Every structure is written in C-alpha cells, then in structure tokens.
Amino acid sequence: MNLQFDTTRVNPRERAGFWREVVCSVYVPMNAEPLLRQAFHARMDVRAARGRVYSAVDAGPQRVSRDAAQIARDDARDIYTFMVQRAGTCGVEQAGANALLLPGDMLLFDNSRPYRLLFEQPFRQTVIQVPRACFGTMARDLERRLAKRLAPSGGFGRLLAGFVRSLDEALPDVDDSEAAVLVDELFHLLAAHSAATRTSDQGGAALQRALVERAQRYACGRLADPELSLAAIAHAQRVSARTLQRAFASHGSGVMRWLRDERLARCAAALADPALATRGIADIAIANGLRDVAAFCRSFKARYGRTPSGWRGSSRRHD
Numbered sequence: 001m002n003l004q005f006d007t008t009r010v011n012p013r014e015r016a017g018f019w020r021e022v023v024c025s026v027y028v029p030m031n032a033e034p035l036l037r038q039a040f041h042a043r044m045d046v047r048a049a050r051g052r053v054y055s056a057v058d059a060g061p062q063r064v065s066r067d068a069a070q071i072a073r074d075d076a077r078d079i080y081t082f083m084v085q086r087a088g089t090c091g092v093e094q095a096g097a098n099a100l101l102l103p104g105d106m107l108l109f110d111n112s113r114p115y116r117l118l119f120e121q122p123f124r125q126t127v128i129q130v131p132r133a134c135f136g137t138m139a140r141d142l143e144r145r146l147a148k149r150l151a152p153s154g155g156f157g158r159l160l161a162g163f164v165r166s167l168d169e170a171l172p173d174v175d176d177s178e179a180a181v182l183v184d185e186l187f188h189l190l191a192a193h194s195a196a197t198r199t200s201d202q203g204g205a206a207l208q209r210a211l212v213e214r215a216q217r218y219a220c221g222r223l224a225d226p227e228l229s230l231a232a233i234a235h236a237q238r239v240s241a242r243t244l245q246r247a248f249a250s251h252g253s254g255v256m257r258w259l260r261d262e263r264l265a266r267c268a269a270a271l272a273d274p275a276l277a278t279r280g281i282a283d284i285a286i287a288n289g290l291r292d293v294a295a296f297c298r299s300f301k302a303r304y305g306r307t308p309s310g311w312r313g314s315s316r317r318h319d
Contacts, residue, residue: 001176003046015040019059026053027129028079028111029070035061035120047171049179053129054171064117071112078112078132080142080187084164088123091252092116097147098252104152105249106160108145108190115147126164130187141191149250156193163189208247211237215244216258223263226289230255263288264303267296271312281308 005022007015019042020032026046034040042059083090085101092099092107094115101107109115112132132139152161163186171179218236222228233255234244248255270276270284282293285308290296300308 001046001048003048004044005046006043007041008043012038012040015042023064026055027081027127028066029073030064030066031070033063035063047179049176049183051131051134052180052183053127054167054179054183055127057123057125057127059119059124060122062119064119065115066111067114071114079129080108080110080132080135082106082108082128082130082186082190084126084128084161086124086126088119088121090123090125091118091120092147092149093252094147099147099149100249100252100254101149102249104161106150106152106157106164107147108142108150109147110143113146126168128164128183128186130183134184135187135191138188138191141194142187144194145190151246160186160189160193205250208250211239211244211247212251215247215255216262219259220262223259223266223289224287226286226291228259228289233259260299261303263290264296264300267300267308268304268311271308277312281312284308 003026005026007019010018016032016034016037019034019040022042022044023032024030026044040060040062042057044058045056047054083101083106085103085105085107087103089103090101090107092101092109092115094109095113099107110132111129135142150160151157167182167186170182174182215233215237219228219233230241230245234241237244245255248258253261266288267284267290270279270288271281276284281297285291285293285296290299297308300306300311304311306314
C-alpha cells in the first residue's frame with residue numbers, strides 16, 4: 001500500500017495537528033511539536049507491506065518524543081525503527097544513550113522504550129519500521145545497537161548504506177511479500193553485525209569517550225579565546241577535525257555546539273555569582289570568548305529562557 005501526506009494541502013494553522021495525526025497513525029502514538037509553527041511544512045511518502053513500513057520524510061524543525069504512558073496504552077505495537085539521515089541533523093536520546101545524526105548516518109531505536117528526537121533544522125529521513133516479533137532471539141543482538149549512530153563510512157556502514165539505497169530502488173517494483181522479506185533483511189544484517197562486533201564496539205566507544213574528554217579539557221582551558229575553532233581543538237588532540245566531530249556526535253553533540261553551551265554555562269554561573277554583581281554583562285561574555293554581545297544575549301535567552309540581565313536579577317532574588 002502506498003500513501004502520501006503533505007501539509008501544503010492543509011490550512012497553516014492546522015498543520016501541526018495534522019502532522020501529529022499522520023505520524024501517530026503511520027508509526028506509533030507519539031508527541032510531535034514543530035519548532036516554527038508559522039512556517040511549518042512536512043511531507044511523508046509511505047510504502048506499507050505486511051506490517052512493515054518504509055517511509056521518506058521531508059519536514060521542518062520539530063521535537064518528537066514517546067513517553068511511558070503512550071507506550072503503556074500501545075503495547076501491541078512493539079516495533080523497531082531504523083532511520084537514515086538524508087539532510088539536516090537529528091539528536092536522539094533513548095535508554096541512557098545519546099547520538100547526533102549527521103547526513104548519511106543511520107540509527108536503530110525501539111518504540112517500546114521512551115525516546116526523544118530533536119530536529120533543529122529542516123530535515124529529510126528514511127524511516128523503516130518492523131515488528132519485533134519478526135526477529136525472535138535475534139532481537140537480543142538488535143538491542144545492543146539501540147541509539148548508537150552508525151556512520152556510512154567503514155566497511156559495514158558502506159554495506160548497510162548501499163543496501164538501503166538498493167532497497168529504495170527495488171521497493172516500487174516488488175509485491176508486498178517480497179518487500180517484507182527485503183525490509184527484514186536490513187534488520188538481519190544489523191543483528192548479525194552486532195553479534196560479531198560486540199567486543200570491538202565496546203573498545204571503540206571507550207576510545208571515543210577518552211578523545212572527547214581530552215578535547216573538552218583542552219577547550220575549557222581556552223574558553224576566553226574567541227578564535228578557538230574545531231580545527232585548533234582537533235590539531236591539539238592530533239586527530240582530524242572529522243574524527244573529533246564524529247567522537248562528539250557519538251555523545252549527542254557537535255564540537256562547536258558543545259563549546260557554545262559550555263561558554264553560556266560559564267556566563268550563567270558568573271551572572272549568578274554575588275561577587276561579580278558589579279561586572280558588566282558584556283565583560284562576562286567577552287571573558288568567556290563571546291565577543292558578539294548581541295548574539296550572546298539571544299543565545300543565552302534561547303538556552304535559559306531569560307535574558308542575561310533577567311537571569312542575574314532572578315539569581316539575586318533567590319539569594
């Protein structure tokens with residue numbers, strides 16, 4: 001069965017509600033909230049075959065989540081979801097794991113557990129869902145892959161990305177029975193790889209954590225430098241900028257995004273410090289490497305919900 005949904009055919013004021021109904025009916029009950037309601041757009045093309053769903057999504061920025069209450073009311077739809085990021089980014093949080101998907105990256109998550117997804121910009125994804133019951137004991141190996149970013153580089157990543165491309169080309173020309181077999185094979189590949197690489201995955205994750213921690217210590221000692229860059233931090237760690245970015249992405253952030261958040265956190269702490277009550281807001285921003293004061297004020301309010309002066313005033317009232 002082929003379906004198509006497009007918000008361009010819907011009144012702009014009703015698009016958010018329409019889109020929530022679409023994702024809940026095609027996938028599972030969840031929360032989907034646009035970040036920019038007035039300019040929100042979304043489109044989904046769906047191929048459904050014997051309980052499997054293969055879909056292409058093109059949509060505006062949004063937050064998506066599935067909570068314990070929704071899961072409890074929907075226990076019959078116990079399925080795995082595999083995503084391929086085509087454009088934009090996707091922050092994923094599930095089972096204590098965090099990942100940031102960049103274009104080309106792939107990831108598996110489980111709809112029987114709470115999760116949160118954050119799309120901060122317009123994005124495109126391929127989203128594939130299959131019932132857990134299709135995999136029997138193989139599901140244990142799939143569980144080890146939950147919320148772990150899989151890059152399209154490397155032998156298995158290239159193989160899997162190539163399989164998805166071939167699947168995308170083949171599905172229009174096959175019947176539902178064959179489509180279901182082909183979709184299941186994608187998850188069989190994931191499970192087989194997980195079983196074969198259990199130990200090496202753990203070692204690789206430990207190395208990435210160590211790299212991120214070294215880079216963060218280095219950057220924290222140089223926050224006042226407004227010229228501190230991804231290239232400079234990577235060079236100091238003797239790795240490529242891409243390697244460093246990938247290590248940070250496996251922990252749910254980007255290098256410069258983490259650096260910005262760290263600087264904002266230092267500014268928030270300084271603004272709340274009574275000993276610095278007479279120090280100007282601009283001085284505090286510049287001392288932490290944020291020389292564009294207007295941009296700093298906008299970023300601070302977006303992250304903390306108050307302007308820097310409002311944050312300082314609130315901190316004084318609580319003293």
